Amino acid sequence: MFVECKKIPIFACLIFSMSRTRDTYTIPLQSLKEGVFDEVLEIGKEFIEAQKMEGVFDADVHAKVHFVKQKNLHTLSIVMKGTISVACDRCLDVFALPIEMSQDMVVKVGEKDDELADAENVIVIAPDETEIGLSPILYEMIMLSIPLKKVHPNEKDCNADVVSYLKQSANKKTKQETTDPRWDSLKNMFKN
Numbered sequence: 001m002f003v004e005c006k007k008i009p010i011f012a013c014l015i016f017s018m019s020r021t022r023d024t025y026t027i028p029l030q031s032l033k034e035g036v037f038d039e040v041l042e043i044g045k046e047f048i049e050a051q052k053m054e055g056v057f058d059a060d061v062h063a064k065v066h067f068v069k070q071k072n073l074h075t076l077s078i079v080m081k082g083t084i085s086v087a088c089d090r091c092l093d094v095f096a097l098p099i100e101m102s103q104d105m106v107v108k109v110g111e112k113d114d115e116l117a118d119a120e121n122v123i124v125i126a127p128d129e130t131e132i133g134l135s136p137i138l139y140e141m142i143m144l145s146i147p148l149k150k151v152h153p154n155e156k157d158c159n160a161d162v163v164s165y166l167k168q169s170a171n172k173k174t175k176q177e178t179t180d181p182r183w184d185s186l187k188n189m190f191k192n
């Protein structure tokens, strides 16, 4: 939790809990006082489905959110660790891929056409913004943590039947290509 309800009026507490049921992955900027706020967010299947993450079937990820609220410039750092379920590029079985990712960001209060708006790791929010949505940031961090080639860390864990089938059909294909009669007639054409 970013705030302890005891320290803020009941009315504010109500608004806060309402906003949390709407979206867990937000920093309720308005109801926070200046200072440091830490929270651990759990990213599971619900998040994956809500964000329609292509190629990701499940997740078990913890994201440690460290937010420092100051007057006009806040800092936000997220450290993410866990596993996501993806299909192995070698055997097509779904497996738990370990991921780890961290990102430090500056949250600037300003206008959207602020020259910093396009800068990397800078989030520009309007002065009347009441919360910071973390879902797009978490989405991007997960997607960036997926390697180009995602395979079972240990080749022994791959589905042996699928791997041998794929190898066989690849061999067949190369054989077919090397003995394709069309190539022979082409070769003969060049010879003549």
Ligand SMILES: [Zn+2]
Pocket (backbone or CB within 6 Å): 088, 089, 090, 091, 092, 093, 151, 152, 157, 158, 159
């Ligand atoms: Zn595999």
